[in-house]
Each structure stands twice: as C-alpha cells, then as structure tokens.
Amino acid sequence: MRGEILRAWASLIRDNSEELAVLVTVEQGKPLAEARYEIGYGAGFIDWFAAEGERTYGETIPSHKPASLLHVRKQPIGVAAAITPWNFPVAMITRKAGAALAAGCPIIVKPAPETPLSALAVARLGEEAGLPPGVFQVLVGDPIALSEPLLRDTRVRALSFTGSTQVGRLLLGGAAETVKKVSLELGGHAPFLVFDDVDVEKAVKGAMAAKFATSGQDCLAANRIYVQRGIYGAFAEAFASELARLKVGHGLEPATDIGPMTKLSVANKCRVHIDDAAAKGAQVITAKQDDNLGPNFVSPTLLTDVTDGMLIAREETFGPVAAILPFDSEEEVLARANASEMGLAAYVYTDSLRRALRVSEKIECGMVGVNSASFTGPPIPFGGWKQSGLGREGARQGIDEYMELKYVCFGDL
Ligand code: NAD
Numbered sequence: 001m002r003g004e005i006l007r008a009w010a011s012l013i014r015d016n017s018e019e020l021a022v023l024v025t026v027e028q029g030k031p032l033a034e035a036r037y038e039i040g041y042g043a044g045f046i047d048w049f050a051a052e053g054e055r056t057y058g059e060t061i062p063s064h065k066p067a068s069l070l071h072v073r074k075q076p077i078g079v080a081a082a083i084t085p086w087n088f089p090v091a092m093i094t095r096k097a098g099a100a101l102a103a104g105c106p107i108i109v110k111p112a113p114e115t116p117l118s119a120l121a122v123a124r125l126g127e128e129a130g131l132p133p134g135v136f137q138v139l140v141g142d143p144i145a146l147s148e149p150l151l152r153d154t155r156v157r158a159l160s161f162t163g164s165t166q167v168g169r170l171l172l173g174g175a176a177e178t179v180k181k182v183s184l185e186l187g188g189h190a191p192f193l194v195f196d197d198v199d200v201e202k203a204v205k206g207a208m209a210a211k212f213a214t215s216g217q218d219c220l221a222a223n224r225i226y227v228q229r230g231i232y233g234a235f236a237e238a239f240a241s242e243l244a245r246l247k248v249g250h251g252l253e254p255a256t257d258i259g260p261m262t263k264l265s266v267a268n269k270c271r272v273h274i275d276d277a278a279a280k281g282a283q284v285i286t287a288k289q290d291d292n293l294g295p296n297f298v299s300p301t302l303l304t305d306v307t308d309g310m311l312i313a314r315e316e317t318f319g320p321v322a323a324i325l326p327f328d329s330e331e332e333v334l335a336r337a338n339a340s341e342m343g344l345a346a347y348v349y350t351d352s353l354r355r356a357l358r359v360s361e362k363i364e365c366g367m368v369g370v371n372s373a374s375f376t377g378p379p380i381p382f383g384g385w386k387q388s389g390l391g392r393e394g395a396r397q398g399i400d401e402y403m404e405l406k407y408v409c410f411g412d413l
Contacts, residue, residue, distance in 0.1 A: 048378035053102030076104030078157035089115035183391030188344035270319035343385030
C-alpha cells in the first residue's frame, strides 16, 4: 500500500515534469535542462524506496542458547525531520522523504528559504497521490524558529540535513539533547586527479562536467583539479578553450550553461576566491560574459598555477570557478588530496588499472569516480567521510536511517 502511493507520487512528479522544472529554474536559477534532469532524478528516489520498503526484512540469528529462537526486526524509527538545501530543491527532498515514508515514518520537511515553492509543489503532488494527511509536511519560514522546536521535540526521532558543514555541526549539537538519529550530507571539496597517462581531451570533458554542473553549486563539484606536470600545459589549454564556450544567462534561455548563483553570498565567495588566488600569483582566465546580468551571475573562471595556500585550495567554492594545480607523483597528490577535513567525493582519471585500484583505496572520501564524472543516482550510497557528513542516502542503506533494529529472543521453546 505504501509502495503504491509512493509510486503514484513518483509518476505524478514525472507527469508534471515540465511545470516543476520551470519552477525549479525560476526559483533556483539552474538551466532548464538541468532542472528537467533533477525532476527525473528526484522521482527516481521515490520509486527506489517504494521498492526498498518491501525489503526491510530482518534476520533470524542461529541461537547461542538452547530451546530459543532469535529474531531481529526492522521497525520505523518514528517522526523524521528533514532540513534541505536550495541547490537541488526537489531531489534533496525526495531522497529523504522517499526513504522515510517507505520505512513507515511521517516526515516534516523544512526547505531552504530560497526554494520553498518547489517543496510545496512536490508536497501538493504527494497529496494528490494519496499520502495520508500529515505524513508529509512542509514548513516554510525562518530556519532557526522552525528547526528549534523540531530539535527539542522528543517525538522527532530522526533528523536528516543537507547543507553547510557549519549548520550541520549546529544541528548535530542541537539533536544531542534528545539523542536523535542524525544523518548529515555536508560540504565537499572534491579533488579531481588527472594522471599523465590519460587522454587529455576525455579528462578535460570529465573535469568540465564535474566542475560546472549546477553552475558549480554542487557538493560533488571538483574544487581542486590536480594535473600531473607532464600534461599540465595541454590540460589547461584544452580546459580554457572549453571554458570559453560556456554561456552565462537566465536558466530559461535555451543557450544557457551557467545560471545565476542562487544566493548572492555564494557569488561573492566566488569573487573572494578569484581575488585571493590572483593576489597570490594564479593566472585568471575568464569566459567573457555580458557585464549587465547582475551581481548573482559569475563568469566561468579558470585559475591556473594554483598553490595549496590559496583559499580555493583550502575550502569549497560552490560556484563556477575551476582551480588547476600541478603535481609530480602519486604519493604527493594523494597526501595533498587527503589534507582536507572534507571527504565527500573524489575523481581519478588514469589509464592504469593498478593505479586506479590503489588511488581509489587510499583516497579519503565516501564516493570516487574513476574515469567517471557523473555517478550519482538512487542505487548508490551517497555520503561523505570526515566532516562531510554522517550516514548514507539512497541505495539499500538509505532506508536504515529511518529504521530501528529490534532484537527479540523467544525462549523456552
Ligand atoms: P546552509 O547550510 O545555511 O542552508 C542549508 C539549509 O539549512 C537551509 O534549509 C537553511 O534554511 C537551513 N539552515 C540554515 N541555518 C540554520 C540554522 N541555524 N538552523 C536550522 N537550519 C538552518 O547553506 P547556505 O548558507 O545556503 O550555503 C552555504 C554553503 O553551504 C554553500 O556555499 C555550500 O558550501 C554549502 N551547501 C552545501 C550543500 C550540499 O549539497 N551539501 C547544499 C547547500 C549548501
């Protein structure tokens, strides 16, 4: 029954894909093609968990006691709360709500103040699909005023958050008082490693995709592109010519590759990273755009000769600014890639299978794309190591964030 309603919800989202995509573009800014992709991606999580909910069976443990039977069951944890970001205003909601509802938990979602309408539109379709009143609620308004009661309330047993590490830390602390089960998907600062045995053109294509998707406002965005010295010049040159083709503009214009930054603070952070790198000796190459677009628009920018001391090499940018850093050896680049408190995703481009296996083992993060710039989707366990987060979303594991285990011992049989 739960599965049927969830599948009906996913179908309604797909049936209304065009209207939802336009709403996402107008609210969030991303190009319409990316918004359309997000709607399909978002509906996919609901379908995935509709099926996964049918497989939440437990275990029978071979007993260590005579005349007894040992069972482990999975049961819904209770009411869940979700605090979601503005960069994927539909998919970050369905990834959490699909899992919670399939597990049997009602969920209260507090979307980002920048993108409330996408959340409400998805909720409206949930109602139409037959979600019982109250099991999926959306709270729109001041983040602190809305989240504090959710944190305090002992009936809220699980909290799932996607957003900045700074707010994630606050929420983890806030949830401690009532000992909630917390899952966090926080910032990234992805290293993108390009070894000198690769086809430069393919690696540039991958780096462009990993950097400029969602106009760079993506926690998986390649923030530090390390290129082995032998191909550094060729890579930078090819990257610059691809960059020159990118068109900045309104998301509803068909030619647009890069939309406005959703928040002015994100656009300003891009400028700070560019200015800091330039002041410390980086070369700045910018794809020239119309200067009159407004302060939320950032021209796609390539920074070459970036060094580890520059801000962009130390923290997530979250915008269309690509930093390329040279390296000499595998050992050196691994040490530099791992010298971060963030550990969400990494990318490795190499033609050597041995190296791919070694590097993917040693890199400290939750997700690695080997010769692959795009690897997300409902079947994969999405999440990070270190201060990039706690827990996993999507996949077989995602539903467990909303379930408790119960061990039952039947004795005296
Ligand atoms: P944020 O963490 O402030 O916002 C994310 C969500 O948290 C929103 O719903 C917001 O309303 C809510 N929030 C903010 N402060 C809160 C508080 N004190 N209590 C409860 N909820 C609160 O993120 P931001 O400022 O919009 O973006 C800043 C940076 O965060 C970005 O530049 C990026 O580095 C990171 N970010 C990451 C993701 C991701 O996908 N992991 C998404 C958005 C932002």
